[in-house]
Amino acid sequence: MAQSALFKPPRFSTMRVRVLSGLALAALVAGTIGPLLLPIDGMGGVMTMTRVLGLALAAAVAVGSPGWRYVAAGELDERERAERARAVVIGHRVTGISICLAYIWLLLAAPGRLWLPNMHEAGWLMAMLFWVHVMVPAVILAWRDRAEEE
Amino acid sequence: MMNNETSTLHNRLALFRAEAGLSRKELAEQVGVNPQTIGFLERGQYGPSLELGLKLARVFGVSVETLFSLEPFAPLAASLAAPRLVEGGR
Numbered sequence: 001m002a003q004s005a006l007f008k009p010p011r012f013s014t015m016r017v018r019v020l021s022g023l024a025l026a027a028l029v030a031g032t033i034g035p036l037l038l039p040i041d042g043m044g045g046v047m048t049m050t051r052v053l054g055l056a057l058a059a060a061v062a063v064g065s066p067g068w069r070y071v072a073a074g075e076l077d078e079r080e081r082a083e084r085a086r087a088v089v090i091g092h093r094v095t096g097i098s099i100c101l102a103y104i105w106l107l108l109a110a111p112g113r114l115w116l117p118n119m120h121e122a123g124w125l126m127a128m129l130f131w132v133h134v135m136v137p138a139v140i141l142a143w144r145d146r147a148e149e150e
Numbered sequence: 151m152m153n154n155e156t157s158t159l160h161n162r163l164a165l166f167r168a169e170a171g172l173s174r175k176e177l178a179e180q181v182g183v184n185p186q187t188i189g190f191l192e193r194g195q196y197g198p199s200l201e202l203g204l205k206l207a208r209v210f211g212v213s214v215e216t217l218f219s220l221e222p223f224a225p226l227a228a229s230l231a232a233p234r235l236v237e238g239g240r
Contacts, residue, residue: 077182077187078183078187080187145186146186
């Protein structure tokens, strides 16, 4: 296939996906949720760098593991295809529930005078949700795999 | 739980593989799967497709029913002891 000939994505080891996804999640949560909860004035640059690092790591996980990305024919065996399909379904559910909760919060926020993010914060929250969504299948596959059998 | 995860399909893959002196990696290469998939099969965490079951049976030169069964296989010790008991009773 022309697509696979042009770009053959790397295949990270199970351990590498576990480590990178853990770091990505920590950086995304610390850089995005942290500033919303903690009074960390004057650290905007550090928080932005942390978020960008998290996004970069999440992108690496998404590309380096056959979770969300395109998978060439023959790249996975039948068991791996079944695992991947299951992981994508779980990821889809997690994202769906997250969007549903955000929607409920939006509905309740105005009458209840609850906190709402400004445009800047909402942008980063959406970015975090997207990259977590992209990363979840790869993370599930990595934690279901048995590294000692590689 | 994975779709193909099964509690009704039993197999003697580990036994045959050990007897043949094959590693998981070697067996996986012969049937065209990831070595981890052999581990999943041996632990009963994955029920193979008919095609994979037939490929595995072909590697060991046995029928697919010898390798896989819907009923639990008798323990190896019991299988070995049974003929001796019969002979001893003659």
